[in-house]
Amino acid sequence: MTVTTTSGDAFVSPDSPPLLSLRKVNKSFGAVDVLKDVDLDVRLGRVTALVGDNGAGKSTLIKGIAGIYSFDSGEYFWEGQPVEVANPKDANAIGIEVVYQDLALCDNLDIVQNMFLGREETSAAVLDEITMEERAKSTLAGLSVRTVKSVRQKVASLSGGQRQTVAIARAVLWNSKLVILDEPTAALGVAQTEQVLRLVRRLADNGLAVILISHNMNDVLAVADDIAVLYLGRCTAHVQAKDVTHSQVVELITGGGLAPSSGDGIEVVPVELHIDAPTAEQGDES
Numbered sequence: 001m002t003v004t005t006t007s008g009d010a011f012v013s014p015d016s017p018p019l020l021s022l023r024k025v026n027k028s029f030g031a032v033d034v035l036k037d038v039d040l041d042v043r044l045g046r047v048t049a050l051v052g053d054n055g056a057g058k059s060t061l062i063k064g065i066a067g068i069y070s071f072d073s074g075e076y077f078w079e080g081q082p083v084e085v086a087n088p089k090d091a092n093a094i095g096i097e098v099v100y101q102d103l104a105l106c107d108n109l110d111i112v113q114n115m116f117l118g119r120e121e122t123s124a125a126v127l128d129e130i131t132m133e134e135r136a137k138s139t140l141a142g143l144s145v146r147t148v149k150s151v152r153q154k155v156a157s158l159s160g161g162q163r164q165t166v167a168i169a170r171a172v173l174w175n176s177k178l179v180i181l182d183e184p185t186a187a188l189g190v191a192q193t194e195q196v197l198r199l200v201r202r203l204a205d206n207g208l209a210v211i212l213i214s215h216n217m218n219d220v221l222a223v224a225d226d227i228a229v230l231y232l233g234r235c236t237a238h239v240q241a242k243d244v245t246h247s248q249v250v251e252l253i254t255g256g257g258l259a260p261s262s263g264d265g266i267e268v269v270p271v272e273l274h275i276d277a278p279t280a281e282q283g284d285e286s
């Protein structure tokens with residue numbers, strides 16, 4: 001696949017102050033320690049890929065960031081300040097939006113209705129259709145989305161890539177600063193994957209911070225600036241995409257670590273191997 005944007009070329013320096021920083025966050029479900037002392041830094045203008053095998057804790061980590069779960073311990077900093085994100089409203093209020101795998105779009109509604117679902121703009125208690133339509137159009141235009149013919153099309157008539165586009169556009173309507181995407185290309189063919197990856201890159205190029213969860217190393221290396229690796233609930237490596245090869249990322253995901261010749265700027269944290277007992281939810285989603 002050829003995606004014209006290149007990873008590691010972000011305008012924003014890897015040394016800029018993080019938008020989001022997590023320090024030593026932990027989360028257990030009963031006896032299962034799912035996240036263990038996880039550190040993560042996410043920066044505006046950069047795509048941070050969150051990678052790891054099934055069950056590594058990726059979804060749990062983003063649900064903690066998004067306020068769906070609260071972390072049991074650890075620190076959560078936003079723009080350098082400690083914050084409490086106790087529920088999804090708190091996360092939305094500081095500028096976090098998540099695009100979940102199922103997208104949560106309503107097929108029988110059109111694009112505008114979907115983009116404003118649950119948050120319809122009201123003027124004098126009446127839905128202001130004109131404003132909503134204009135904002136939907138300008139948001140799509142701002143993301144250089146040209147594949148959608150009319151914002152009054154029903155979502156049922158859209159392709160997988162277009163649906164993903166609508167879900168992403170909905171996430172950026174709300175003055176968001178951080179957009180989190182859980183496997184946005186998992187169900188897409190080659191051309192649509194490329195279209196969505198361009199959009200992911202554009203979000204960061206427009207100045208947003210993006211967390212991209214993906215199993216696809218080609219996608220990750222095509223658009224990510226930074227890669228955070230989760231392995232059995234620990235964040236075992238933070239690397240810049242430009243410093244690693246495809247097979248090195250796979251090695252990190254599978255817990256092999258990196259050969260010492262891998263180069264500068266690669267921080268690999270050794271992990272203690274221990275296998276949790278399987279639980280009912282194991283491997284049910286990614």
Ligand SMILES: Nc1ncnc2c1ncn2[C@@H]1O[C@H](COP(=O)(O)OP(=O)(O)O)[C@@H](O)[C@H]1O
Nearest residue numbers: 029034054055056057058059060279281282286
């Ligand atoms: N609500 C829950 N209750 C109990 N265990 C859970 C729950 N959610 C996730 N887990 C467990 O936490 C681990 C990490 O899951 P998850 O965050 O979904 O991983 P990933 O998204 O990386 O595949 C798995 O072992 C999973 O079974």
Ligand SMILES: [Mg+2]
Nearest residue numbers: 058059285286
């Ligand atoms: Mg998951």
